[in-house]
Amino acid sequence: MNKEYIEFKKERDLGSIISDAFKFIRLEGKEFFLTILKVAAIPILIAVAAMIYYMMSMSSIISEDINGAIGMFGAAMIMLVAYLIAYVFINLAGMYYIKSYIDNKGKINKDEIITNTKNKFWSFTGFGFLAGLLVFISVLLCFFPVIYTATVLSLGASILVFENETSSGAISRSFNFISGHFWETFGIMFVVGLLVGVLGYVFQIPAIIYQFAKMGISMGSDDPSAIFNIYSDPIYLFLNFVAIVGNFLFYSITLVTNVFIYFDINEQKNLTGTIEKIDSLGQ
Missing domain, CATH: 1.10.12 (Lyase 2-enoyl-coa Hydratase; Chain  A, domain 2)
Structure with a gap:
């Protein structure tokens, strides 16, 4: 049974853009995420490892050793670069997936996605x-x-x-x-950003609850520096890992929505999809 094909090259209102973005993820979600993971797996793992390294280095914030402070700053820089690289790969893989989806009317060429992302x-x-x-x-x-x-x-x-x-x-x-399309674009982005922010926060709740619980226990300790031990706590690190993965998943909603906005404006300005449909009638 063939999956339903979603036409990107057409005009949409706010409600249609958001609903079709979720519909695309519902229909294509598994293959979409697996393809992004295949393309961006190494950058994502490096970003997560950099995050863990940075959090474990947080203990140096109470150290008077200048090397500890420099190490924490270096870890922050590594994490920043790793996150930026992962962000680039995720965006490119996601958008080239959609491009392949459009070009092939619902079928995906993964080799093409990988090549285009690298290029x-x-x-x-x-x-x-x-x-x-x-x-x-x-x-x-x-x-x-x-x-x-x-x-x-x-x-x-x-x-x-x-x-x-x-x-x-x-x-x-x-x-x-x-x-001529600023306010409609801003309106859609604001609504989607608010929605994604709330959904993404759900993944952070377990880590936040665990952090406050551990901090409460640490405050009862005779050692005031014990509060920083949470940054090397494997459970806390794992919960943060889950939160990062969850935010990456929900970020895809923003990515897909932006593509729908692009094609909506492009259709209003250039009628690209309409012209292609007319040309296809003569074939």
């Missing part, structure tokens, strides 16, 4: 660096510019992949692309 890694990394720099500058200006810049650049990744743009080309194209 686009540096372009996406460059885009992420430029986008982060622009958002940082916007933060320095005031509140509204950062909202505008972040909303505009949220579609840059889709432009990079689906229009095969360069990193700088995706940045400049984003501002023209979203023109």
Whole structure:
């Protein structure tokens, strides 16, 4: 029995974008996540290992040894870089999965996804660096510019992949692309971000409860530094690992939603899907 095919290249309202994003994940979720895991498994494992290493190094915060402080700072830098690399691979793998899904009408070419992800890694990394720099500058200006810049650049990744743009080309194209569609894009992103944030928080609750329980026990100890032992507690580390995996899974909702927003605006501006349907009638 063939799975239902979801058409990306068409106009949608807010409700349809969100419902179709969840529908896509429901229908394609297993293969979608397994493909991302296959492509990004090593970066994700490195990111998790870096997180564990950083948390275990937190004990150095009470050490007067300068080497301990330097070690914790180095662990934080390693974790940051590892997370950024994992983020790049997850985004590219997810979007090239959707691209393969669209190009092949519901069928997936995993080898193509892996190849495209590797080929686009540096372009996406460059885009992420430029986008982060622009958002940082916007933060320095005031509140509204950062909202505008972040909303505009949220579609840059889709432009990079689906229009095969360069990193700088995706940045400049984003501002023209979203023109006239800022508020609808911001509205959808706000609703989805709130929803994903609440769902992702569910995975953090066990770690938070365990942390407060251990901190309560440690406070009764004669050794005030005992409170920092939780950062090397294997149960606490495992619960944080579960929280990270859960957040990665729920992040896919944001990723898929952004792609639907991109195609919605693209259809309104260029009627790409409509033109393709008309052309297919003559074949």
